[in-house]
Amino acid sequence: MAARRLWSWRKAAELRVGARGLTGKHDYDLLVIGGGSGGLACSKEAAQYDKKVAVLDYVEPSPKGTRWGLGGTCVNVGCIPKKLMHHGALLGNAIKDAKNYGWDISLPVHHDWSVMANAIQDHVKSLNWGHFVQLQDKKVKYLNFKGVFVDQHTIQGESRKGEKTRLTAENIVLAAGGRPRYPVDIPGAELGISSDDLFWLQESPGKTLVIGASYVALECAGFLTGIGLDTSLMVRSIPLRGFDQQMAHLVTDYMMSYGTRIFWKCTPVKIEKLNSGKLQVVWKNLESNVEERESFDTVMWAIGRTPVTQDLCLDKAGVQINPETRKVIVGANEETSVSHIYAIGDIAEGRPELTPPAIKAGKMLAHRLYGKSAQLMDYDNVATTVFTPLEYGCVGLSEEEAVRRHGEDSVEIYHAYYKPLELTVAQRDVTQCYVKMICLHEDDQRILGLHFIGPNAGEVIQGFALGIKCNATYSQLVSTVGIHPTCAEEVNKLNITKRSGLDATVTSC
Ligand code: FAD
Ligand code: NDP
Numbered sequence: 236m237a238a239r240r241l242w243s244w245r246k247a248a249e250l251r252v253g254a255r256g257l258t259g260k261h262d263y264d265l266l267v268i269g270g271g272s273g274g275l276a277c278s279k280e281a282a283q284y285d286k287k288v289a290v291l292d293y294v295e296p297s298p299k300g301t302r303w304g305l306g307g308t309c310v311n312v313g314c315i316p317k318k319l320m321h322h323g324a325l326l327g328n329a330i331k332d333a334k335n336y337g338w339d340i341s342l343p344v345h346h347d348w349s350v351m352a353n354a355i356q357d358h359v360k361s362l363n364w365g366h367f368v369q370l371q372d373k374k375v376k377y378l379n380f381k382g383v384f385v386d387q388h389t390i391q392g393e394s395r396k397g398e399k400t401r402l403t404a405e406n407i408v409l410a411a412g413g414r415p416r417y418p419v420d421i422p423g424a425e426l427g428i429s430s431d432d433l434f435w436l437q438e439s440p441g442k443t444l445v446i447g448a449s450y451v452a453l454e455c456a457g458f459l460t461g462i463g464l465d466t467s468l469m470v471r472s473i474p475l476r477g478f479d480q481q482m483a484h485l486v487t488d489y490m491m492s493y494g495t496r497i498f499w500k501c502t503p504v505k506i507e508k509l510n511s512g513k514l515q516v517v518w519k520n521l522e523s524n525v526e527e528r529e530s531f532d533t534v535m536w537a538i539g540r541t542p543v544t545q546d547l548c549l550d551k552a553g554v555q556i557n558p559e560t561r562k563v564i565v566g567a568n569e570e571t572s573v574s575h576i577y578a579i580g581d582i583a584e585g586r587p588e589l590t591p592p593a594i595k596a597g598k599m600l601a602h603r604l605y606g607k608s609a610q611l612m613d614y615d616n617v618a619t620t621v622f623t624p625l626e627y628g629c630v631g632l633s634e635e636e637a638v639r640r641h642g643e644d645s646v647e648i649y650h651a652y653y654k655p656l657e658l659t660v661a662q663r664d665v666t667q668c669y670v671k672m673i674c675l676h677e678d679d680q681r682i683l684g685l686h687f688i689g690p691n692a693g694e695v696i697q698g699f700a701l702g703i704k705c706n707a708t709y710s711q712l713v714s715t716v717g718i719h720p721t722c723a724e725e726v727n728k729l730n731i732t733k734r735s736g737l738d739a740t741v742t743s744c
């Protein structure tokens with residue numbers, strides 16, 4: 236509420252001093268730094284209002300020298316290549332399942348990394364081109380320059396060849412995202428790659444150790460295992476911090492049964508390159524304090540991402556960052572400490588590091604700046620999916636968070652272990668296919684969170700997210716009729732509470 240008041244007060248003040256009248260003094264009405272999910276969406280939307288808009292996008296090569304084109308993390312080194320490699324891995328399983336459906340396939344089947352990687356890289360390049368064309372169509376000026384602040388309205392852009400240009404703008408949007416973090420205190424850390432490199436490898440990474448335990452680590456370890464590589468995951472504490480931990484452990488249980496080795500409670504000590512070219516990793520087991528070692532073809536760091544605020548010279552403009560996270564501090568209206576500079580997406584403090592919120596925030600910001608909208612982005616109840624071999628989709632609160640906020644007695648949990656029909660004939664282990672709905676215990680049992688592990692979890696959760704946004708209750712949800720036979724209908728059929736202690740295994744079809 237306070238943020239809304241501040242927003243309208245500032246807008247009114249700007250109009251009084253004729254801030255819009257500044258147009259003409261500057262090269263651009265809006266300059267966006269970063270042509271990724273948030274920046275492209277914001278710039279294209281702003282241009283619809285007949286504003287003069289430019290977007291600067293520049294990819295700093297990874298420490299291993301990997302570089303890519305326009306579109307940001309999601310397109311080039313995130314969601315898109317990741318989901319395609321995940322799909323590639325699932326196809327391998329489908330081939331094995333197919334035998335039970337009568338297909339005559341001689342096993343084992345062989346996977347060729349370079350065929351997959353080339354096909355995916357070609358698709359990504361087509362998306363780079365598509366973004367370029369869209370910017371042209373929408374009359375957004377695209378500049379392949381690295382932008383840094385000179386002052387509050389001036390950005391210096393520098394091309395790869397070192398050409399420099401100065402651009403001024405009335406409004407500036409920071410949408411420069413983040414990059415994978417490397418550890419600073421582990422000898423040999425530079426021998427490892429990051430997800431930025433993995434998707435652009437021409438050759439198979441071979442036997443791989445993935446270090447980390449969140450989205451990137453689990454997803455990458457998952458598809459590497461799925462395509463038949465000897466894959467290990469090193470987890471120093473818990474998997475998927477911030478997620479419902481019962482669900483997170485079901486995800487890792489499935490991964491272990493699927494073939495991923497998991498080194499629990501272990502942390503790397505050093506990496507050395509052996510004469511054979513392999514990488515020897517020494518790590519410490521944090522429980523036993525014992526050091527162990529093993530060699531791998533590839534070590535991949537997936538230990539989080541750092542916002543790219545360091546190189547932007549934000550101090551020249553007076554834009555404040557959180558010194559701990561290094562993210563740009565923003566208000567509910569995406570405004571930074573400087574009233575005409577905004578930040579959206581991964582670079583902004585407290586925002587989910589996901590593509591759809593970055594896109595939506597970018598579009599809504601453009602509507603507030605140049606349309607008549609006063610609507611703020613709602614970051615609550617953003618649905619997400621972890622694309623592990625058995626996918627995990629969720630929206631709303633985890634069980635832990637619901638109990639923390641409302642108390643154990645005020646929370647009712649409905650759950651079910653179910654069997655996806657298509658996996659029964661395939662004789663796959665479905666022990667971890669599970670649905671959990673967290674509701675308030677009182678009255679009509681408003682739904683606080685929904686968690687789903689199983690095939691196509693993202694497709695299942697997306698629709699239910701609408702219900703949760705609309706404050707749906709348990710009784711409303713179970714009053715809708717399921718679609719049979721699907722996995723999603725298991726949500727509509729939930730009737731066993733955790734509190735009852737009854738067996739939650741679904742036995743009928
Ligand atoms: P980005 O997309 O990172 O774009 C920022 C752009 O700015 C980049 O092109 C960068 O090179 C450029 N830039 C940086 N500094 C400058 C500068 N000084 N001048 C000019 N340009 C600059 N999200 C999902 O929703 N679903 C998923 O399945 C998913 N999978 C992911 C998988 C991986 C491996 C990773 C790493 C991320 C994944 N994400 C996923 C997260 C998603 O990719 C990000 O949240 C999203 O891309 C953030 O968008 P953004 O606009 O903030 O920044
Ligand atoms: P996160 O910040 O989510 O997690 C970092 C992980 O690395 C944690 O498991 C952390 O463990 C571990 N870690 C940190 N430092 C070390 C260390 N020194 N040694 C060992 N382990 C360490 O990072 P991600 O890179 O996985 O993801 C970044 C963001 O990208 C996510 O938050 C997500 O929003 C987005 N993303 C979304 C995807 C999707 O939508 N499907 C897919 C991939 C990414 P600990 O818990 O002990 O700190």
